[in-house]
Structure formats: structure tokens, C-alpha cells
Amino acid sequence: MTDLTSLTIAEARDALKRKTVSASELADAHLRAIARARALNAYVLETPDAARAMAEQSDRRIASGEAGPLEGIPIGVKDLFCTKDVRTTACSHVLYNFVPAYESTVTARLWRDGAVMLGKTNNDEFAMGSSNETSFFGPVISPWRRKGANTPLVPGGSSGGSAAAVAANLCLAATGTDTGGSIRQPAAFTGIVGIKPTYGRCSRWGIVAFASSLDQAGPFTRTVRDGAIILRSMAGHDPRDTTSADRPVPDYEAAIGRPVKGMRIGIPKEYRVEGMAAEIEELWEHGIAWLKGAGAEIVEISLPHTKYALPAYYIVAPAEASSNLARYDGVRYGLREPGRDIVAMYENTRAKGFGKEVRRRVMIGTYVLSAGYYDAYYLRAQKVRTLIKRDFEEVFARGVSAILTPATPTAAFGIGEKGGADPIEMYLNDVFTVTVNMAGLPGLALPAGLSPEGLPLGLQLIGRPFDEETLFALGEVIEQAAGRFAPQPWW
Amino acid sequence: MSVDAATVRRIAHLARIALEDGEVEHLRGEINAILDFVAQLSEVDVDGVEPMTSVTPMAMKKRTDEVTDDGYPEVIVANAPATENNYFLVPKVVE
Numbered sequence: 001m002t003d004l005t006s007l008t009i010a011e012a013r014d015a016l017k018r019k020t021v022s023a024s025e026l027a028d029a030h031l032r033a034i035a036r037a038r039a040l041n042a043y044v045l046e047t048p049d050a051a052r053a054m055a056e057q058s059d060r061r062i063a064s065g066e067a068g069p070l071e072g073i074p075i076g077v078k079d080l081f082c083t084k085d086v087r088t089t090a091c092s093h094v095l096y097n098f099v100p101a102y103e104s105t106v107t108a109r110l111w112r113d114g115a116v117m118l119g120k121t122n123n124d125e126f127a128m129g130s131s132n133e134t135s136f137f138g139p140v141i142s143p144w145r146r147k148g149a150n151t152p153l154v155p156g157g158s159s160g161g162s163a164a165a166v167a168a169n170l171c172l173a174a175t176g177t178d179t180g181g182s183i184r185q186p187a188a189f190t191g192i193v194g195i196k197p198t199y200g201r202c203s204r205w206g207i208v209a210f211a212s213s214l215d216q217a218g219p220f221t222r223t224v225r226d227g228a229i230i231l232r233s234m235a236g237h238d239p240r241d242t243t244s245a246d247r248p249v250p251d252y253e254a255a256i257g258r259p260v261k262g263m264r265i266g267i268p269k270e271y272r273v274e275g276m277a278a279e280i281e282e283l284w285e286h287g288i289a290w291l292k293g294a295g296a297e298i299v300e301i302s303l304p305h306t307k308y309a310l311p312a313y314y315i316v317a318p319a320e321a322s323s324n325l326a327r328y329d330g331v332r333y334g335l336r337e338p339g340r341d342i343v344a345m346y347e348n349t350r351a352k353g354f355g356k357e358v359r360r361r362v363m364i365g366t367y368v369l370s371a372g373y374y375d376a377y378y379l380r381a382q383k384v385r386t387l388i389k390r391d392f393e394e395v396f397a398r399g400v401s402a403i404l405t406p407a408t409p410t411a412a413f414g415i416g417e418k419g420g421a422d423p424i425e426m427y428l429n430d431v432f433t434v435t436v437n438m439a440g441l442p443g444l445a446l447p448a449g450l451s452p453e454g455l456p457l458g459l460q461l462i463g464r465p466f467d468e469e470t471l472f473a474l475g476e477v478i479e480q481a482a483g484r485f486a487p488q489p490w491w
Numbered sequence: 492m493s494v495d496a497a498t499v500r501r502i503a504h505l506a507r508i509a510l511e512d513g514e515v516e517h518l519r520g521e522i523n524a525i526l527d528f529v530a531q532l533s534e535v536d537v538d539g540v541e542p543m544t545s546v547t548p549m550a551m552k553k554r555t556d557e558v559t560d561d562g563y564p565e566v567i568v569a570n571a572p573a574t575e576n577n578y579f580l581v582p583k584v585v586e
Contacts, residue, residue, distance in 0.1 A: 099570060199546050199547055243549075246552070308535055311531050314529055322506060331571065334572075336572035338582075345582055346507040347504075351510070360525075363506050363522065364525055366506040367494070380537060381529075386540050386543045423524060
């Protein structure tokens with residue numbers, strides 16, 4: 001029998017329908033794989049009892065002909081999504097014991113459609129990081145290694161546990177959130193598919209908030225088709241999130257195989273950054289050639305404000321974070337550290353409960369919003385954001401269907417290698433992804449090749465607002481040409 | 492713009508984060524590195540540009556101002572570090 005953990009969602013769906021495999025067998029195979037892979041630290045909470053109970057219900061629904069679109073599909077859930085009666089920590093000490101009394105809208109939709117929860121996956125604390133090294137539960141170790149070496153590598157972040165779990169066959173898909181690249185960068189580092197949908201496509205209700213005008217949920221999968229299947233379940237209007245879009249969710253899977261002939265694909269010259277690795281340049285050329293080969297028209301475009309996206313992000317995101325994280329004060333949930341009065345209690349709780357990166361970002365956010373600095377920093381950054389979005393609008397108005405870029409400037413790096421002395425060094429990881437959040441657009445990252453050291457490298461497709469379908473059609477073309485990539489198990 | 496040690500302490504207090512003396516200098520360096528990085532925004536001509544308020548053009552939905560969800564205080568306080576009779580307990584605020 002084939003290894004059940006290496007199936008795609010589409011293959012597992014067929015096998016479940018034909019009853020050659022049961023949802024319980026599928027869940028058990030994954031629970032065993034997770035137990036053997038604890039060295040990766042991909043899951044911060046395994047939920048085997050819930051998984052078996054949900055899988056049994058799936059088997060009953062399959063038997064009675066009531067199967068949902070994701071019936072019996074075992075998935076991992078980023079620990080930023082509130083799961084009812086299941087500990088949800090955002091991988092922060094300040095929420096180390098929080099057990100939500102409610103379910104996030106995105107996960108509720110996944111369970112409604114029959115998915116099975118295997119556990120909660122590791123992430124950077126409050127999703128603040130690009131390497132999954134800021135988690136209260138310790139770093140995730142990538143399932144990938146450089147050729148002939150055993151240096152532990154980062155899986156990327158912030159959704160590093162979800163990315164590692166999908167790449168290492170510890171689930172068929174996982175949820176993530178993306179504020180500046182937190183789905184697409186780890187997808188690129190681990191050789192899988194990651195999608196950040198249009199802002200408003202998925203409800204943010206029940207997801208621990210980081211930067212509310214940028215946060216968006218999306219999936220990790222091993223194929224483009226699987227991404228289309230699961231996104232359809234995750235997306236949709238939710239009256240409990242006023243920024244959620246009230247428009248129908250298309251059948252994304254139907255876009256797979258749609259012809260791309262005649263589509264205009266933009267290649268932004270500003271993404272040819274100084275010092276870009278030759279292997280990334282080459283990967284990009286391959287992507288261009290594959291799309292051209294499928295009949296797309298390649299056009300050079302300009303997005304002149306690209307270089308300002310990352311600095312504007314490092315004002316807007318910390319500002320919103322400082323406001324969102326004000327709620328962690330030791331009163332209503334989580335950690336409390338006593339003090340001589342209530343202010344000392346707040347200060348001690350937040351000093352102990354937040355890690356270094358979170359403390360720094362909250363302080364930056366507090367500073368740029370403080371009296372006398374608001375106009376110089378926050379207001380200016382929001383104006384620059386208008387210009388970044390306008391760059392994209394002008395390109396799309398000229399008939400460009402989608403934009404092709406590298407997903408990251410480099411392949412994955414080693415644990416502890418970056419950001420120790422200079423925080424900016426780590427932030428530069430998101431230079432190609434952060435523009436998309438600033439403009440609220442959909443982005444899809446997918447593997448397109450290996451570096452000379454044998455590590456996966458990803459491309460990114462950026463689409464028009466609410467046109468995820470075009471990204472799936474183009475992504476399928478690249479996947480067919482590039483093939484799929486899997487790490488050699490060492491764990 | 493760059494911050495001095497007194498400003499670092501003031502920001503930390505505004506953010507309600509206790510700082511140890513030994514942390515101030517290090518944080519000052521990190522915050523200034525970030526402020527240097529974001530300073531490049533001053534090159535951008537933003538005259539006449541509206542600040543972004545909504546990334547997708549949509550009118551915010553409104554609903555009737557009424558209670559839609561209530562009646563379970565014990566669930567609300569279930570995660571609190573200290574409670575009494577379904578109230579959150581905090582250190583004394585007024586003497």
C-alpha cells in the first residue's frame with residue numbers, strides 16, 4: 001500500500017470516495033508520522049483524540065453519502081487560529097494557557113466541510129518573525145537540509161510549523177496567516193505551495209490579531225490543485241468580520257487547467273534587487289520561459305514604490321500590533337505577573353509574557369503612534385501605502401493579468417544565522433512579499449527549483465484583487481513544468 | 492530621528508512593558524536601527540496623497556446596535572488568572 005501521508009488532497013479525496021481507505025486510517029497514519037517527527041517541533045499541540053473522533057464522524061458521513069468537500073482530510077492548524085476547547089497560544093508565553101470558548105470562522109468552515117484536526121502548529125510569537133525562531137515553544141527545524149550537511153535550517157516564518165508539517169508529510173494541508181509574507185516565505189523555504197488570498201477573502205474572526213489591515217489567512221499544500229480545493233472551504237463572507245468581502249466564492253479548482261494563452265504577465269524591474277543570488281535570477285528566468293511556453297505574453301513593468309514597501313510596513317504593522325496587543329494585560333486571560341500596583345502588574349506581565357521581538361515591535365508601534373510623531377511616521381507610511389497600491393492598479397489597468405516575481409531573495413538559512421545583531425537583516429526576507437499585503441492583493445508562492453545546495457526555491461504570482469483563479473491557472477502551468485519537491489526524511 | 496535612553500524608558504512605560512536597566516542601551520540601538528531604516532520614506536513625495544484607510548474599496552457594513560450574544564459570564568471569565576463571582580480581580584486601583 002502507498003504511504004497514506006504522501007497523498008495529495010485530491011488523491012486522498014478519491015481514495016476516500018472509492019472507500020479504498022478510511023478517514024480513520026488516514027488520520028492514524030498521520031498521527032504516527034507526527035509522533036516520529038517531534039524533532040522538527042512542527043506541532044506545539046497534538047490532538048490525537050480529537051483527530052480520531054473527527055475521522056470516525058467522517059467515516060460515518062462517507063458511509064451515509066453525506067460527505068463534505070474536505071471529508072476526512074487531516075490538516076494542521078496554525079496556533080494563531082482559535083480552536084474551541086483546544087489550547088491556542090499564538091506561541092506566546094502571555095497566552096500559554098489560553099483555551100478559547102469559540103472557534104475561528106476559517107477553522108469552523110474547514111470542520112463544516114469535513115476536515116480532521118491533527119493538532120496546532122508552531123509559529124513565530126504572535127506571527128512576528130520570518131524564521132519561526134521567536135516561538136515560545138522553540139524554533140521549528142526545517143525538514144530540508146543542505147546537500148551533504150546536517151546544519152539545522154529554518155523553515156521560514158511566521159507559519160513555520162505549518163510549512164514544515166506539510167513538507168514533511170505530517171498533514172495533507174495546514175492553515176497559515178500572512179501579514180508580510182508569513183505564508184509565502186515559509187512555503188518557498190520548504191518547497192510547497194502557499195497562498196495569501198486577497199484581503200477580505202477569508203474572515204479574520206477568531207484569529208489572534210497582529211496587524212489587522214494586513215493579516216489574511218490562507219493554506220499550505222503540496223500542490224496547486226490542493227490549494228484551490230482547500231481555499232474554497234476557507235474563504236467566504238462572515239458578518240463577524242466587517243472587513244470580510246461579501247461576494248461569492250468561486251470553484252477555484254475549476255481554474256486548474258484553464259488556458260493561460262494570451263495572458264499578459266508583468267515582470268517588475270524593481271524586483272531585480274542588488275545582490276540577488278544568481279540562482280534566484282535563473283529561477284525567475286525559468287518561470288518566465290514556462291509561462292511564455294504556455295502562450296502567455298511577458299511584459300516588463302515598473303512598480304516604482306517597491307523599495308518603500310518594507311519601511312512603510314515596519315511602521316504600519318508595529319503600530320497596529322501595539323494597539324492589538326494592548327489586550328494582553330494579565331486581567332482577562334493568560335499570564336499574570338504580580339506587581340506593587342496595577343500598573344506594575346501590567347508592566348511585569350507584559351515584560352515576562354512577550355518575547356524580545358514582540359516587545360521591540362510593540363515599542364516601535366507605541367513610538368510611531370505617540371503624540372508628536374504620528375504625522376511624521378504613521379500618516380506618512382499610510383500615504384506611501386496608497387502609492388504602493390496605485391503602482392499595482394496602474395499596471396493592472398494596462399491589461400496585465402498577473403505578476404511573476406521570486407518569492408524570497410535567498411534559500412532557507414541556518415537557525416541562529418540571521419537577525420542576531422541587526423533586526424533589519426531578518427526583515428529583508430520579506431522584501432518580495434510585503435508589497436502584496438500593503439496593496440491587499442492575492443499572492444501564491446510555489447516551488448520552482450532547487451538551489452546548488454539542494455534547497456527549494458520559490459516563485460510568487462501576484463494577482464488582481466479577488467482573482468485567485470488566475471493564480472491557480474498560472475501556478476498549475478509552473479508546477480507542471482517545474483515538478484514537485486520533497487525533502488529526504490532524516491528525522 | 493533617533494531616540495535616547497530616556498525616550499526608550501518613556502516608550503516602554505507607554506507600552507506598559509517593564510524594562511531592566513541593562514536592557515535600555517541594547518533596545519535603544521535596535522530601535523534606532525529600525526528608525527534609520529524607515530527614514531527612507533522621507534524621500535517619497537506624498538503631497539496631495541490620501542493616506543490609506545481601507546485596502547479594498549468597500550463600505551463598512553453596519554448592523555442594528557443591539558445585544559446579539561450574551562448570558563454566559565462564567566465562560567467569559569474562564570481563562571482569567573483571578574476571578575470572584577464572575578468578576579475579574581485586579582490589584583486595588585483606588586486607595
